[in-house]
Amino acid sequence: MPFINFNNLERVKVWEGITGTVAHSDTMTYARLRIKKGTVLQPHSHPHEQWTHLLEGRLSFTIGDETQILEHGMAAHIPSNVPHKIEALTECFVIDCFTPVREEFKKLEVIG
Amino acid sequence: MPFINFNNLERVKVWEGITGTVAHSDTMTYARLRIKKGTVLQPHSHPHEQWTHLLEGRLSFTIGDETQILEHGMAAHIPSNVPHKIEALTECFVIDCFTPVREEFKKLEVIG
Numbered sequence: 001m002p003f004i005n006f007n008n009l010e011r012v013k014v015w016e017g018i019t020g021t022v023a024h025s026d027t028m029t030y031a032r033l034r035i036k037k038g039t040v041l042q043p044h045s046h047p048h049e050q051w052t053h054l055l056e057g058r059l060s061f062t063i064g065d066e067t068q069i070l071e072h073g074m075a076a077h078i079p080s081n082v083p084h085k086i087e088a089l090t091e092c093f094v095i096d097c098f099t100p101v102r103e104e105f106k107k108l109e110v111i112g
Numbered sequence: 113m114p115f116i117n118f119n120n121l122e123r124v125k126v127w128e129g130i131t132g133t134v135a136h137s138d139t140m141t142y143a144r145l146r147i148k149k150g151t152v153l154q155p156h157s158h159p160h161e162q163w164t165h166l167l168e169g170r171l172s173f174t175i176g177d178e179t180q181i182l183e184h185g186m187a188a189h190i191p192s193n194v195p196h197k198i199e200a201l202t203e204c205f206v207i208d209c210f211t212p213v214r215e216e217f218k219k220l221e222v223i224g
Binding site: 002003004005006007023025026027028030032049051053055061063064066068070072073074075076077078079080095097099 | 114119135167
């Protein structure tokens, strides 16, 4: 289906404190996620290139050795295999976009 | 720079009635665009895979022979080379994401 309603999709748990809705196209994975205040994702990396766009909240984002506080309308892009870390300073609402598809996101725990 | 503030970037004109801010990473182009009410983009296609995510407004989106009215939180993904058309039923605010990079978007007219 070429049309996705992120308001109605089943919610999945991506990580402790990170939940939302995820969809996949041929070469991209697209997710709309809520991040609980205080959630920390320690430095990690993946071959997928990633964009994170902040819709709501304040998110501390570290890519390599650069850190920035992201707010509404700000984005980060993470090149392939570059370590990155996040800390949610408030509850956050984000759009994440990855290429290629994150195959492991097709098997996430459904929470309703 | 891995961090982008779409609130501060120079605005470009993408098409008649479509303006906004555009940024590029290694393999993706990411744009936050306003579409003027009444704007119609006739069927067109490109090799880039595309996701359009509606932040605000009502956008009639046709992909192949399927049409859907997109509203807040809804998205469309357009496979490579598939014809698609839009009509803005109200002013719309969208996030577009493409892979690979839309090289021609690096030369758009800056409008301030």
